[in-house]
Amino acid sequence: MSRTSPVIPGFGLTLGYTLVYLSLLVLIPLGALFIKSTELTWDQFIAVITAPRVIAALKLSFGAALAAALLNGVIGTLLAWVLVRYRFPGRKIIEAMIDLPFALPTAVAGIALTALYAPSGLVGRFATELGFKIAYAPLGIALALTFVTLPFVVRTLQPVLADIPREVEEAAACLGAKPLQIARHVLLPALLPAWLTGFALAFARGVGEYGSVIFIAGNMPGKTEILPLLIMVKLDQYDYAGATAIGVLMLLVSFALLLVINLLQRRLARA
Template structure:
């Protein structure tokens, strides 16, 4: 008789059962309850809430600032990861550890700190005021707060991929006459692109639902700096739970659509990279 191969983890059926139960309790059931609660409104009332001028403007602010912050983080997060991987300098480990600070720092503390720094009488804000640059209580301030909490996602996604890139490939391209720019664009960047898109999507998704670090620096001025999570909280404070879930449903659907598009781009980039190989 052939001895059965021992597995460290349970079999497929038991593992799948635990996975399904865990995902149902933490993800599927809470999301389904959002839709169930919203269904009590009816289609007419639902569209009245989610298409009101104030709510639509909050959607625009949330998605525009989250996208802008994620795009900035994609650029500077790549640069930060590059410096940490390719160079050695005093204090490198300390700076590397500080990248994860937004994960541990309470979001309200981050919001208060940024507001204090960038208000008109803050350390940085009073230097920008003569240049007619206002950060606090503007969409720019919201983007700054979202960039702060989203940077670790990009750095931590790109950093391990950059570490695994074989330097022999770069040396081979250099020996064939490729310039530094060509090596980066043709050899390094295609390998980093899937990880960079993953970091961008995570930072974007986090920015859409962020509340604590944004609510202070935004100022919450109607039709100017109100974000969608703030409108949800306003509905909840008014005990309008169905209205809050209606806004949440729209945010959920649009976020899901954006993530699908990003994942499609990721798949395309991977296939394009394999096709070149």
């Protein structure tokens, strides 16, 4: 008995285009990055990536990106829920505001946030009176990353929420389930894989963000200096090998974290 191949017609051609496209845009540039880093010996490479200034920038970049992604995981979920489940005046305006970070140049966002949260700004003035500062501090960096990465979580969760039938929630309520039980046993299992995807996208964007951060960070070495800025400093000093080493470090750490998140997402999806 003959079996029909499950492969759709044109698979070889489309796969070839896909591999060529990914190679030109992703694999070859990343391969060049690793090749450039081989100009350093292993001891020199370790010395670059373990320098106190690099370690401080690494902690700040990944810590602020993680904090922003977690905050957006909460705020973005609430926004997606409101936009999907309710109809109210001004809803379209809120939809457009959520997409604004996609269209707004990141430098413009950085200038606007700095003007607002600087010690002389409208909000920063009150923060200074209370004994803390937002701009030129890690808190300001986290807020800038939160602004930039919010759409990734909201737009990832919205289609999933829209596909969950309300009848399922109503049936659970008719069976005596309380709102918290409905959220935990009905909504959370369906939303968690998509939530992890949005979290991973927001985290990855936050780690590499540059334009919106450099204005509000203050760029003090060892305190408010992020890794992308440190790479630019190395390039300005014509230390291309050092900049490449830091880029490889960012790539490896980001890849490891995203791999863990994707594995967790796949396990949850199977469950």
